[in-house]
Amino acid sequence: QVHLVESGGGLVQAGDSLNLSCAVSGRTGRYYSMGWFRQRPGHERERVVSISWSGAPTYHEDSVKGRFTISRDNAKSTMSLQMNDLRPEDTAVYYCAADPRNLVMVPETPDYWGQGTHVTVSS
Numbered sequence: 001q002v003h004l005v006e007s008g009g010g011l012v013q014a015g016d017s018l019n020l021s022c023a024v025s026g027r028t029g030r031y032y033s034m035g036w037f038r039q040r041p042g043h044e045r046e047r048v049v050s051i052s053w054s055g056a057p058t059y060h061e062d063s064v065k066g067r068f069t070i071s072r073d074n075a076k077s078t079m080s081l082q083m084n085d086l087r088p089e090d091t092a093v094y095y096c097a098a099d100p101r102n103l104v105m106v107p108e109t110p111d112y113w114g115q116g117t118h119v120t121v122s123s
Contacts, residue, residue, distance in 0.1 A: 009117030022096030
C-alpha cells in the first residue's frame, strides 16, 4: 500500500511560479513510476507529467512543456512539480500518483492517488 500526500497548492497570479510536493509513505524501495495529474473545472482528469523510478522525466503534456518540471528524491521519498509561468488555464486540482506496475511512465489509471491540492491562477 502506498500513501501519497500533496502540498504546495495555492492562489497565484498569471506568470507566477509554484512548487508542489508529494510525500510517499507505506512502501519501501523506489521501483514505481510517479506522476502528476490535474482536473480542471469542466474537464476530465488528465495526466500532466510522469517520471520513471530512476528519476528520468518520461512524459509532459504539450501545454506544460518548457514550463513544468518534475523531479523525485528517492532517498527522501518525495516528488516535486515546479510550475513556472503559470496561466489561468492551469487552474485545477493537482493529484500525485504512483504505480508499481510500471517503472517508466505512470499510466493513465495508476494504482495509487493522493487527495489532491488546489492550484488557482488568476489573470
